[in-house]
Amino acid sequence: MKRIWEWTGIDTIASREAEREAPGAGQVEIRIRSIGICGTDLHIMSGHAGFGEPPLPLGHELSGVVERLGAGVSGWQIGDRVCIDPLIGCGTCAECRAGNKHRCSAAGEIGLQFPGGWQEYLVVPAANLYRLPDSIGFDEATQAETLHCCLGGIDKLDIRLGQHAVVLGDGPTGLYYVQLLKAAGVSRVTLIGMQDSRLALGRRLGADAAVNLRQAEAGDRLPEAETQDIVIDAAGNEASIQLGIELLKRGGELLLFGLPGERIKVDVQTAVLKELRLLGSTNAPHVWPRVLDMMASGRVQVQPLITQRYRFDQLDQAIAFARDSSGEAVKIIVNNDEPREESR
Structure with missing residues (x-):
């Protein structure tokens, strides 16, 4: 079993227990360690974004640890530290084949159209993982998603x-x-x-x-x-x-x-x-490795932007603070440091 938080209606979330999914072919189960709270999450919860339908676990700024491997997955081992590209294209259209999955007409994102990382465990395509350098912590790693969008604009x-x-x-x-x-x-x-x-x-x-x-x-x-x-x-x-x-x-x-x-x-x-x-400018799938290099080298600083941290069981409080802090918050991170015994 795993605990998840779901967007359930206008500006409301609720927690419940759910079955863990087994990763299928080409998929990996990730134990989510850190989650960034994004303004897009709040926009979706308000009902104005047009992404997804409740009930849905949101969360697209994610990092974690590889927990289980599906059939045919190579290059990854249990325990690998990763961040997650939330964008999933169809994989077969001309844009996807050209490396531009963000322009795929059928594309969607984890935490927007697809179930996101507001849960203890999440199954994702292995192709959407990026290995974390030792110098990048889980909380910092959540920001690779935002940074990759920004770097795509710079390009x-x-x-x-x-x-x-x-x-x-x-x-x-x-x-x-x-x-x-x-x-x-x-x-x-x-x-x-x-x-x-x-x-x-x-x-x-x-x-x-x-x-x-x-x-x-x-x-x-x-x-x-x-x-x-x-x-x-x-x-x-x-x-x-x-x-x-x-x-x-x-x-x-x-x-x-x-x-x-x-x-x-x-x-x-x-x-x-x-x-x-x-x-x-929106997404930029090709810049992910450069983002991690820039973070690891310190050429882009993330830690100064992290102003509040919450535990996973306080995710509802993190959302409430993000909505009502009147600008006090810059970036809020939710951490899930240890798996609960019943979730293993």
Whole structure:
């Protein structure tokens, strides 16, 4: 048996016991050790995301240990430390065969469309596992999923040494983008958000300037219009996209990463007249090994973003804190350090 937490309805979760699944051919059972609480989880629970249907265990930022191997699995041993790519494609379409499973029309994600890691044990395709270097802990490893999405966005940009960039949004993805832009050689990175504590963290992680939008008129100064080579919108709302269009130089690049959750108006006329490049970015399956290398080398820091930790039996409390913390939380991690005797 195993214990699982399920999204059961609008903003509600419940815990129950369930049978453990045996891994099938090409599959591996993972004992989940750490789970990152993502804003997407909260969005799904609110009923506005359009992903999955309750009852469903959520959780797509995951790390753990190999527990059982299915038939035909090679290259893995019981006890191996891993993180999990949650994206599963059909495996046979042209996009999947080209390595672009994120563009597969039938693709889905563990913790979104498929049962996720809010459970003690999870069966996943062996092809979705990545081995953890010894220097990366389980809690840090959960962030490889978020970081791989961000690095995929960086790869789409035409970054050149000495450029100026703005990151809109001071959540975890915005803080990762600050680090990735500096690692890519951007000369000056400005982080724009609304939480002083997160903006201060952004400065410690490499931002050359940080601006609180709530205080922009009282002291914090936004960059001048048409001064930025690159803008990354990690906020995902109409106002942030409009600000990005205004800040960009003619010929600049706007990476659209945040999800508005609804249709919004975009100033297409200005974007056209300024000859801006607007790029969308989601997953990037090919960058996972690079993400782990960057984490292991310390070129991207994860630990400073982890602000709260909970036990697995406190997952409901972790969700409540994430929803009601008024910006106090940056990244919440739920840990399951030891399996219960009855789950073995």
